Amino acid sequence: MIDLPSHKLEGIPLPVTDDDIIARFKESDAWGLYTSVDLKNCNPETIRNPEKIRRFIVELCDLIDMKRFGEPQIIHFGPNERVAGYSMTQLIETSLVSGHFANETNAAYLDIFSCKEYAPGVMAEFCRQYFEAESMTTHVSLRE
Template sequence: MNCRYSPTGQAWGLLVSLDLFGCNDKIKDGKALNDYVVELCDDVIHMKRYGPCYTELFGEKGTPLAGYSMFQFIETSCISGHFSESDNSAYIDVFSCADFEPEAVKKFTMEYFGAKGCNMTVTPRMYDESVRPAEIKPVMKKVKAE
């Protein structure tokens, strides 16, 4: 795919990692996490969800490890998240081999979880030119930014 974040201008896919701080109580609600994924996929990145969103509560209540973990397969890869109830933080990764707009993901996610702060890391997922001949390079579809 053509990728503005890649040093070569090409990439296999794009990974956006968000570290969110000062979040609202939606991080403590499994249904709200499922709703977030549906809205993110349908309205922001326009990706087809594959199967259900999995949410599980992990860690001993009252410890820094207590909170939900979330995972959603999408046709072009996956979305995962880990949520800390003790400090109202969220750690979300969106990986896709189809193009999407990282800033739109950040904006929507911060608003949805009421985050007071966010660190975003955008990583192009590279492939080896010597292994992947030009005729089978991935082609990313362009997704209209919101």
């Protein structure tokens, strides 16, 4: 079991584990599981490299056992330096993985939504390690 003291999950007291979240997902007959992962002070070389972002998407989907649907979209844009960076989306058979990488702050903002359960703590820690983030905040919600 992975203890997730930094997780916030509405209706479940902390600390909470991935097993607790998955059990609640199944018991409540929730329609989907949503996790936001905010990463600060990431490796700038990784968040500015579209091929590394593409590899991240493939490895993440494999880790949480989600079938990718089509190719990921990875596009660099932003009207000013504060928001400039790559944004990505990957359709998955059960919903969507998306994110934005902010060049100015070396931050990553990731969203994983699926109507199939997955281990949000394992997934979030993979994201933190992949982008070599100094800090991470996660929020988990059940969509009903």
